[in-house]
Amino acid sequence: MLLLLKLSFVLALAPALLSCYRLAQNYSAARKTGLSVVISPFNPFNPLWILTRPYINPLLSYLPFGLSEITQYNYLGFTWRDQNRLHARYGKAYIIATPDENHLVVGDVVGCDKILKHYRNWSKNNRFNDPLNTFGCNLGTVDGEEWQKHRKVTAVAFNERNNTLVWQESVKQAKQMLSTWLSADIVETTVDDLNLLALHVLASAGFGTSYDFDSPLTMPASEHTMSYRDALTGIMKNIFITYFAANAGLLTPVLPKTLRATAEAVDEFRSYLLEMIKHEQAAYREGDRAEAANLMSSLVRASQAETQSDKANSRHSLTASELAGNLYIYNVAGFDTTAGTLAYAIGLLAVNPTWQTWLREEINTVAAEDEIKGDQYQDIWPRLKRCLAIMHETLRVYAPLNAIPKHTNSTYQDLHLSTEATHTIPPNTAVWVNNAAVQMDEAHWGSDVLEWRPDRWLDKSTGDIIQPANKEFLAWSAGPRVCPGKKFSQVEFVATLACLFHKHRVAAEVRKGETGTEARKRLLEVLRDSDMRLAMRINRPEKVRLKWEKVM
């Protein structure tokens, strides 16, 4: 009996000991780089840890001797809450050693720039990519030559001319959305509505289908159990377990509810994608071979070239699964990011009425007595500098991707820092380009770095947007893999903001017995209470309660 007890004790202890051993090994490899090293018993990418952290971390925060510090960095997206605190303590680059793999965190401008520039040496992180590969490899997840192919094929859809469409659709959606907001006493659906707006703009400019704001993608199509929007948001909500959920196979019926719901969302979204592809392919076969008009058709043409082994085009051709993968990545990358930025900006404008007046002044001057129109992209866009400054300032403080995931892959890589020191980083190290730290660095941005101050972006003499010379702003990433949707998102953001704030204002809901200042402070706290899923999210979106009014 005693023996059995001892045996089971040893069996239970073995994995823990093995973990300790691996952690010690990784710690020692990390120390050899010459960088500071902190320890976490869990790899932030571990799915089991992702599911259990909300219950375990509160307990760990009671650990004595400063050990509770691990709760500040043992999860994905910790860079948002941490900003520069750990860098101040451990240097502009430090390593988090875990039993599984080491994580290098770089908050140094030169280091970040070099990593982003040399995209072949610092590849994408597969642990981060897995959930993005649910429907097939794509632009966001491949490396090297493959990446060049994907980038080339999809670039067609992202040029200056096509932004006319983005403007047009954003204006249409924003106006319809504003009229529903004006008719509500208090708007509680800001975040959801902006998600819908972004989804509609993508559907139109990316996939060639225009919907009305209020007759939207929210109803299940025939033979579906979920709407397009719900399927996509269902995936995004639990993106880091989608891969696991979608590949559970026979285990699916016994999975916990969250996982089953995620698996269903994946199935539904896959069939929506396949239907869209089929539809576009039929159009192509029926002779509609006009120049690719949007992302969807240029992708389908690229895949068609492969199936017909069209020699001239096959160099740039995509397989069927790469096609679905790219449709998915454009949805994922283009939706949460832009919608989230709009939500933070609108919330921050409600918190800061002075900046709202400053913004409205510009819009009212540019649009004068008229309304903003869908066909005015050429004319109006270049003059809405304050709108664009607000976008930059919102992205600086609330970057949707506050750390960009990279990896050293199977080789040693040299990390060069602004101190001119070089550190040799071992293979199989996860790397985070900590743009949250860079964008909140007092040394560059000044002592009011924490303040949301949009006019810091405007050149006093020319009125143009100032681009920081040393890349202290990385919200859209930088280098060859810079976000291809950068301009797309700018046009969508500016068009939406211009329509909303043209002769209108927004205020935080004031509760009974509360002053305006208290209400604004409460709203700011709701905005700050955010965490990263795939991109940053407001944790309690229903608490963003706003009142819209016409300004005479």
Ligand code: HEM
């Ligand atoms: C405010 C809005 C946006 C922000 C802040 C943003 C930010 C980023 C960042 C930081 C990356 C690099 C990610 C990485 O290397 O892991 C990226 C890549 C990407 N973004 Fe965006 N994005 C935005 C909007 C969009 C839109 C609207 C689209 C498409 C319509 C889009 C499509 C993509 C794609 C396809 C990639 C992968 C590019 C590659 O790896 O070559 N993004 N974005």
Ligand SMILES: *[C@@H]1O[C@H](CO)[C@@H](O)[C@H](O)[C@H]1NC(C)=O
């Ligand atoms: C960390 O440990 C894992 C598991 O033992 C190993 O695969 C990995 O190569 C180690 N990383 C380093 C940098 O030594």
Ligand SMILES: *[C@@H]1O[C@H](CO)[C@@H](O)[C@H](O)[C@H]1NC(C)=O
């Ligand atoms: C990239 O990696 C290659 C091969 O490992 C190496 O020869 C080259 O110097 C590296 N480039 C940079 C900029 O680190």
Ligand SMILES: *[C@@H]1O[C@H](CO)[C@@H](O)[C@H](O)[C@H]1NC(C)=O
């Ligand atoms: C890792 O690097 C090797 C050699 O440079 C390359 O063949 C491989 O595709 C890379 N893997 C990833 C995931 O980037």
Ligand SMILES: CC(=O)N[C@H]1CO[C@H](CO)[C@@H](O)[C@@H]1O
């Ligand atoms: C709708 C639209 O303007 N589509 C254009 C997008 O860009 C390509 C390449 O320049 C054009 O061929 C399309 O007409």
